[in-house]
Amino acid sequence: MRISIVSLDLKRPLRLIFPTRLIKTKFVWKMIGKKSKDSDFDFKPMYQVAKRGYKDLKRFIKNNGHFNLVEIIDQEGNVVIIRI
Amino acid sequence: MKETFGQRFAKLRKAKNLRQEDIADKIGISPQAVSKWENDISLPDISLLSELSDIFSVSLDDLLGKESTRTTMVTEVSKRKNINLMMLKVSITSNEGDKVNVNLPLALIKLWIDADGKMPEINGKKLDGIDLKQILTLVEQGVIGELVTIDSGDGDHIVITVE
Numbered sequence: 001m002r003i004s005i006v007s008l009d010l011k012r013p014l015r016l017i018f019p020t021r022l023i024k025t026k027f028v029w030k031m032i033g034k035k036s037k038d039s040d041f042d043f044k045p046m047y048q049v050a051k052r053g054y055k056d057l058k059r060f061i062k063n064n065g066h067f068n069l070v071e072i073i074d075q076e077g078n079v080v081i082i083r084i
Numbered sequence: 085m086k087e088t089f090g091q092r093f094a095k096l097r098k099a100k101n102l103r104q105e106d107i108a109d110k111i112g113i114s115p116q117a118v119s120k121w122e123n124d125i126s127l128p129d130i131s132l133l134s135e136l137s138d139i140f141s142v143s144l145d146d147l148l149g150k151e152s153t154r155t156t157m158v159t160e161v162s163k164r165k166n167i168n169l170m171m172l173k174v175s176i177t178s179n180e181g182d183k184v185n186v187n188l189p190l191a192l193i194k195l196w197i198d199a200d201g202k203m204p205e206i207n208g209k210k211l212d213g214i215d216l217k218q219i220l221t222l223v224e225q226g227v228i229g230e231l232v233t234i235d236s237g238d239g240d241h242i243v244i245t246v247e
Contacts, residue, residue: 004130006130006131013130013131045199046199048199049195049196049198049199052195053192053195056168056189056191056192056195057189057191057192059168059191060168060169060189060191060192063169064169064171064189067171067187068185068187069186069187069188070184070185070186070187071183071184071185072182072183072184072185073134073144073182073183074181074182074183075180075181075182077131077134077135079130079131079134081130
């Protein structure tokens with residue numbers, strides 16, 4: 001997963017790389033559960049969905065190629081793109 | 085033959101009666117750079133695309149020549165794509181000029197529905213009134229293209245498309 005940020009406040013575009021496979025790790029969901037403000041948040045079902053979702057996502061990318069999950073362009077011209 | 089970026093760019097510029105120098109002045113680059121784009125030698129930086137689309141008064145899709153399924157249509161059974169390889173696109177344009185596009189593979193939407201998930205909040209817009217199950221049923225029946233269009237009271241425009 002690549003996160004690109006183009007902002008007028010930045011001298012050059014900021015590019016971050018986040019390993020997509022982390023979404024299928026229990027550790028990440030446990031962390032999200034701990035940080036969540038929602039006291040009812042149960043990480044287990046989310047982890048199960050993410051694990052299956054990662055498999056489907058891989059199949060999708062194999063067939064269709066990588067794609068932009070989120071594109072945000074604000075009125076001032078700042079751009080954020082999350083590409084998977 | 086498919087129109088190149090340079091050809092499309094030159095066409096849009098001429099339609100607006102602008103010279104290469106005018107574009108260069110507006111976005112603070114050299115006229116040579118614009119010339120290179122039109123001759124397909126190089127492409128504009130991603131940070132300039134939004135500004136260019138505003139200058140030409142076209143969407144980013146139109147500027148980049150992306151053919152999208154804008155109308156709603158029912159596809160024949162023999163021509164239907166595998167639903168797991170299709171994409172749900174949510175496009176939000178706020179009244180303040182912010183644009184948010186979210187592209188989600190339908191395979192993930194199906195999983196989300198199975199887990200009793202609802203349409204998430206995007207850019208502060210509550211979309212939980214949109215029935216994902218109904219959208220999926222329509223797609224399974226071969227309906228593709230623009231499935232939901234919302235013009236909210238505060239001037240936001242939301243479009244949900246399946247391609």
